[in-house]
């Protein structure tokens with residue numbers, strides 16, 4: 237392909253770190269499944285507004301293409317060597333955050349996982365994608381009573397049924413243009429589907445951006461309850477499936493922004509006063525390593541003063557520490573909101 241020409245306006249991390257020397261060193265390499273650097277950077281090339289602009293097609297990509305991925309990982313996650321994956325997945329109990337339901341509308345925690353031995357969604361073939369769906373759906377048949385439910389494959393859903401599940405945010409839509417350019421949407425909706433527990437508080441998305449997105453949520457501020465339910469599901473899935481994990485990088489994901497714990501833990505919170513004091517809100521969020529997004533997540537606006545607030549750190553930190561930081565940060569934000 238020759239040295240790639242990124243859009244002149246692109247500020248993607250891949251553009252910043254992909255020097256001609258690094259390109260020359262890596263362009264001729266292929267992982268054992270045939271994933272290349274040119275495939276990895278497609279999304280960044282097609283989307284000048286990419287923040288990162290690179291995806292991993294399999295677990296080996298993280299070591300083979302380390303000369304480009306490492307500087308991106310260090311910059312995005314703000315980690316310096318040496319760091320390591322330090323899992324901490326113990327049940328947790330902390331003081332109630334908003335028992336009168338004045339601010340926090342809902343809490344949601346998700347982790348991403350990929351199956352060891354299979355290419356990741358931007359590079360997987362249709363047969364292997366089908367095998368991933370089969371293995372995960374089998375594992376989901378053995379969930380404990382509290383989170384028991386059923387798996388629905390998109391191919392078995394009619395158009396209006398799919399629309400209903402999409403509007404309830406149980407099903408997931410075809411990926412965005414970043415994922416599309418990376419190859420994640422190939423053959424959509426084949427071998428994609430979702431599991432939902434009977435009370436809809438525990439879900440698993442299959443073959444979205446990663447093989448599994450494991451999600452726990454509820455309409456309350458009980459972030460610990462949501463976390464503990466996630467652990468229950470993770471324990472059962474982890475006992476039956478082997479996940480792609482690395483001693484240093486933690487759980488390996490399609491997008492290098494998600495590696496490490498691969499966890500996003502957050503709330504939807506209504507902050508009518510702080511909405512008018514964004515500097516203070518940003519200060520508090522930074523202090524507690526939290527990220528503030530619009531009501532609908534990445535790149536969306538804030539609707540009726542409802543902010544999406546979640547952890548910024550994922551790598552080199554334990555899941556338990558992330559949850560404690562979230563809890564302390566939210567308590568500080570609620571305190572500020574009350575006192576304005």
Ligand code: CIR
Nearest residue numbers: 286287288289290414491493
């Ligand atoms: C970008 O580079 O901006 C996109 N590939 C998305 C990066 C954020 N990652 C994500 O949503 N998983």
